[in-house]
Amino acid sequence: MKIVILTGAGVSAESGLGTFRDTDGLWTQYDLSEVATPEGFARNPTLVHDFYNARRSNARDAKPNAAHYALARLLQARDDVTLVTQNVDDLHERAGATGVLHMHGSLMQALCAACGTRWPAPDAMQPEHACPACAQPETRPDVVWFGEIPYHMDEIGAALEACDLFVSIGTSGEVYPAAGFVAQARAQGTRTLELNLEPSGALFDEGRYGPATRIVPEWVEGILKG
């Protein structure tokens, strides 16, 4: 049984990383158009770097939780599972998962806007940092902003098309194209399951609700038992 899993901020919430749209979420504290768009970066690169430097620091201090570890166990046990994440933290990897498709990029990488070179992000990325390859001072975080095309879409599309089960974990389903995966899966007859703190409102065949650290390990154990 081929499985595609999509994770969102809810999977890292119990590691202490803020979600975006919950009552105390990041988008209630920051203006998304200022810190998560190419236009915002062009207007005020220092503000945008400060925002992602703070998020990188929080992510480095955070530890993977039971949901990350359970998903890593599942990936290690089976070769027919594709893990797609909207998260820019590295908690899936630090729990032992490999091959995770980070469709919104990674906080832990710097990207040269001039030549496309990537390198490990320093703790405090600044606009004047020069690219190690082309020396242009156009360093940006390697995250996908609103208005940009998410990464790995061909690979994700192929995995979705071929899968027998689509599982959405800890995401509100507000941001496309990820928000459209469940409809695509249902349209092709793939079974769909939502694991979330509460129903997101999107149409799934089945939903299990509660904190990720409880419901994800329970679901994974069920799959591993067969």
Ligand code: OAD
């Ligand atoms: P959201 O903040 O929109 O949604 C988080 C979801 O996690 C909600 O449905 C919560 O109910 C759920 N949740 C919260 N705590 C949980 C817990 N302990 N266990 C399980 N579920 C929990 O975050 P995302 O859906 O990930 O993109 O947001 C999608 C994208 O919007 C992000 O990747 C980011 C953001 O703008 C970009 O910045 C491009």
